[in-house]
Amino acid sequence: MIVKLLSGDMPRSKLLSAILLAILICLAFAPFIFPGVRSLDTAARICVFILLVASYDLMLGYGGIVSFAHTMFFGMGAYGVALACTYMERGFGALIVGAGAGALLAAVVAFLIGLFSLRVRAIFFAMITLAVASAVAVLVSQLSGLTGGEDGLNYKIPRELTPAFKFGSEFLGVKLNGKLLNYYVVFFGAFLLFLLLLRIVNSPFGRVLQAIRENDFRAEAVGYRVINYRTAATCISAAVAALAGALYAIWLRYVGPDTALSFEIMVDILLMVVIGGMGTMYGAVIGAVLFVVAQNYLQELMSVASAAVEGIPLLPDLLSADRWLLWLGLLFVLSVYFFPSGVVGRLRQGK
Amino acid sequence: MSRVILQTHDLTVRFGGHVAVDHVSCAFRTGELTAIVGPNGAGKTTYFNLISGQIPSSEGRVELNGRDITRASVSDRCARGIGRAFQLTNLFPDLSVLENVRLVIQSKAKMGFSLFSMADSHRDVTDRAKAVLEKVKLFDLRDQVVSALSHGNQRKLEVAMLIALDPAVYMFDEPTAGMSVDEAPVVLDLIAELKAEKDRTILLVEHKMDVIRTLADRIIVLHNGMLAADGDPVTVMASDVVQEAYMGKELEDV
Ligand SMILES: Nc1ncnc2c1ncn2[C@@H]1O[C@H](COP(=O)(O)OP(=O)(O)O)[C@@H](O)[C@H]1O
Ligand SMILES: [Mg+2]
Numbered sequence: 001m002i003v004k005l006l007s008g009d010m011p012r013s014k015l016l017s018a019i020l021l022a023i024l025i026c027l028a029f030a031p032f033i034f035p036g037v038r039s040l041d042t043a044a045r046i047c048v049f050i051l052l053v054a055s056y057d058l059m060l061g062y063g064g065i066v067s068f069a070h071t072m073f074f075g076m077g078a079y080g081v082a083l084a085c086t087y088m089e090r091g092f093g094a095l096i097v098g099a100g101a102g103a104l105l106a107a108v109v110a111f112l113i114g115l116f117s118l119r120v121r122a123i124f125f126a127m128i129t130l131a132v133a134s135a136v137a138v139l140v141s142q143l144s145g146l147t148g149g150e151d152g153l154n155y156k157i158p159r160e161l162t163p164a165f166k167f168g169s170e171f172l173g174v175k176l177n178g179k180l181l182n183y184y185v186v187f188f189g190a191f192l193l194f195l196l197l198l199r200i201v202n203s204p205f206g207r208v209l210q211a212i213r214e215n216d217f218r219a220e221a222v223g224y225r226v227i228n229y230r231t232a233a234t235c236i237s238a239a240v241a242a243l244a245g246a247l248y249a250i251w252l253r254y255v256g257p258d259t260a261l262s263f264e265i266m267v268d269i270l271l272m273v274v275i276g277g278m279g280t281m282y283g284a285v286i287g288a289v290l291f292v293v294a295q296n297y298l299q300e301l302m303s304v305a306s307a308a309v310e311g312i313p314l315l316p317d318l319l320s321a322d323r324w325l326l327w328l329g330l331l332f333v334l335s336v337y338f339f340p341s342g343v344v345g346r347l348r349q350g351k
Numbered sequence: 352m353s354r355v356i357l358q359t360h361d362l363t364v365r366f367g368g369h370v371a372v373d374h375v376s377c378a379f380r381t382g383e384l385t386a387i388v389g390p391n392g393a394g395k396t397t398y399f400n401l402i403s404g405q406i407p408s409s410e411g412r413v414e415l416n417g418r419d420i421t422r423a424s425v426s427d428r429c430a431r432g433i434g435r436a437f438q439l440t441n442l443f444p445d446l447s448v449l450e451n452v453r454l455v456i457q458s459k460a461k462m463g464f465s466l467f468s469m470a471d472s473h474r475d476v477t478d479r480a481k482a483v484l485e486k487v488k489l490f491d492l493r494d495q496v497v498s499a500l501s502h503g504n505q506r507k508l509e510v511a512m513l514i515a516l517d518p519a520v521y522m523f524d525e526p527t528a529g530m531s532v533d534e535a536p537v538v539l540d541l542i543a544e545l546k547a548e549k550d551r552t553i554l555l556v557e558h559k560m561d562v563i564r565t566l567a568d569r570i571i572v573l574h575n576g577m578l579a580a581d582g583d584p585v586t587v588m589a590s591d592v593v594q595e596a597y598m599g600k601e602l603e604d605v
Contacts (some may be wrong), residue, residue: 007469204457204465204473213455214443221403221441222516223429223458232464 007196007202016347020282023289027187031180032172043110044293047190048248053272054284055240062201063233064213066122069129071266072136073110073238077102077245078260079147084153085249092158103239112240114231119159123128137261151193152256161185161250174194184316193240198281200236207272210231210279218227241287268295275335277342286343295329353380355434356552357520360403360436362411371397372385373539373576374411379520379548384542388593389573395556399522402554404428404437413420415520429458434518439554440505440527442497448508452480457517480515487511487541503534506545510538514545521545521553527562542566560588 003010026033030043052074058063072348080102081095088094101349117128121256124324140147147153159165165178174180198207208229212219248256258264277286306319317323339346357379366374369459372394379385387395400406404425412421420428429435443451455503456479457463457470471477484490487507492500497508510526523542527535531563544565545551557563557601563570563584579592587593 004469008471028444083479142471185587191566199469200466202469202471204462204470205449207454207457207470210446210462211443215441217405218437218441218443219435220425221405221429221435222455222512225424225426227462236466 003310007195007199009198009281011201013347016282016344019347020285023051023285030187031174031183035174040179040183042253042292042296044186045248045296046289047186048244048251049192049268049272049288049292050285051190051197051247052241052244053269053276053288054194055237055244056269056282057273057278057281057284058197058209058240059233059237061281062206062209062213062275063230063237064122064209064216065118065230065234066126067129067234067237068126068266069110069113069133069259070237070241070251071127071263072133073106073241074245074248074265075136075140075255075261076106076109077242077247078240078249078255079245080105081154081246081249082153082155082255083146083158086153090156090158093158095246095250098249099243102246103242106238106242110234111231113344114227114234118228118230119235133263133266137257137263140261141257148256150257152254152259154254157182157250157253162253182251184201186251189247190244193243194284197240201281205229205232213279260329271332274306275332275342277344279341280342280344283342286316290343294328298328302327353382353550356381356416357402358414359398359402360412360414362398363409363412364401364406365409370576372401372408372573375573375576375578376411377571377578377581379552379554381519381552383568383586384546384553384555384566385429386570387467387554387556387573388558388563389579390568393573393577395573396524397576399435399524399556400584403433403522429516429518431461432519434513434516434520434523435522436509436526438528440502440507440509442508442512444498447494448489448497448500448564449477449480449484451497451508452483452515453477454486455512456480456483459516483511483515483590486514488537503530506530507534507538510541514541519552521552523555523557525556525558527557527559539566550566564588 011020026048027043032039033042034040052070054233056070060065077099081098084094084098084101087254104349113125113128113132116176117125127170141149160178160183162178167175168176170176178243208219208224212224212226212229220226248260252259276283276288302319302324306316309315309319352517355378355497360376361373361374362372363370375398381414387398389395397406401408404423408421412419414420415428415431415433416593420431443454453601460476462473466587472535481490481493484493487510489504489507489511492504497505500508506526506529510523513521513523526538526542530538542553542555543566546553567584569582570584570586571578571579574592580587580590
């Protein structure tokens, strides 16, 4: 049963299994284990980013396709929900229409980019995605009448998913309100879609992608039309990224260029997939958890550390919370140096 | 009944000013094993590349079963029955031996776009892949990663991939190149077996003359990209072209 759910793709390392299980439990019971507003927010972000990074891994780690447009696809889902909630009647219908339209648009745009550029060279595809993503980001900030421009959009999601909706008093010290339901929409949405991706990479289609990544020349020679497979992988990846964006929009009840379209998110995705381990799917889980937690808590940890070493010259400066990106960068370089195949690759070797 | 299955008409390719294959017209019949010989750089591999589509021709046509496939993609030609093993081993290095063969069988079964089933749950595909590996004596190494195989075993796998595809036209490009004296016969026996089993069309680029003498029904000689001789082994081997340009040197290798 578990084998089926994981599509036969077992973690293949005791430690990795334990870590993944711990993460799953923490996320599944996050509202009860970490009841704070901020920590629940972190948990939801982790769910969204696991899905987003996993969808990127399908393209990069399995298909060997480098794209810089993944945030754009993410944004399409997020803005899809935001626009539907802004311009449609409040309700679940708007969420479904918004998410569906966002995913469809992402898949169509991915198809068009793929059709025109995957045929040529991989680097050309990367460049086109960069250009299209930049153009879309500019377009979104220009069309402020529709998209709220730089300010973004605040909108109403169904009342059942907001803190105002109460369906009981308390359970294990946690308020039973719409926020809790909202978290579980995000959690289960991300969880099911992750399992779907895991199934796809272990399907005959997923194997073809790996073959193409290894040797596209030979894949074509044994009868696989490489361009079709690459395009399909790009479309699936884009659609799932859009759905991750939709979940994020449902959670935040706000969408803006910084949260859903900025190039910084693209860089974050790349870091997460590399730290976790490309072409493993589970790497997305590890990478996203490490990264989001570091992003959220490294600054605090550092200000504590900086206070602790007060009086010693230089150290407090280095440890000042403003330097957190520096340390994150250092962590990244070290992790790539010591685990070139990512944390997952390292754990699997070490078994 | 033997019939023409593959035909090239004035097939030509130029690389800059260099004509690598020069107006080669030749027909290949079912059930026939044709050896293609010629010195290094004669254009044998390039001729194969033109037939299986890896490089576009500058001039001329390729016909399969009477249909023009000159413009068809590599994968399309493969689906129509042109199968190719490569002179330089050309596999999926980080995948297992079994997976390499499985991918070929899966391609033939047109399962590549099956998205939601588990690849390993298709028992029939896996079983057929295993049967091919038994045949080429790689079964015990099936779970090894290809890049860890010896050169000889990689060459065997190269042949196994083609057998797995079981195309209408088999194209072997120096299948025993670089193999040790005790490994090479395994591959040659496989080719002999393929020929004996049923009416397969086999094109074989091979240097070893004794091998050709026993296996080939026909020999064509390429020289400077041109078709220099074509006929049954005894006649071609006795011809001046082969005696002068080729045999003298190669016989020493045997
Ligand atoms: N892609 C290419 N670009 C330029 N020249 C090539 C290319 N492929 C082959 N050639 C040239 O064509 C000639 C024939 O090569 P090839 O077909 O590999 O010979 P053979 O297989 O008979 O040894 C050689 O002179 C080789 O250098
Ligand atoms: Mg050659």
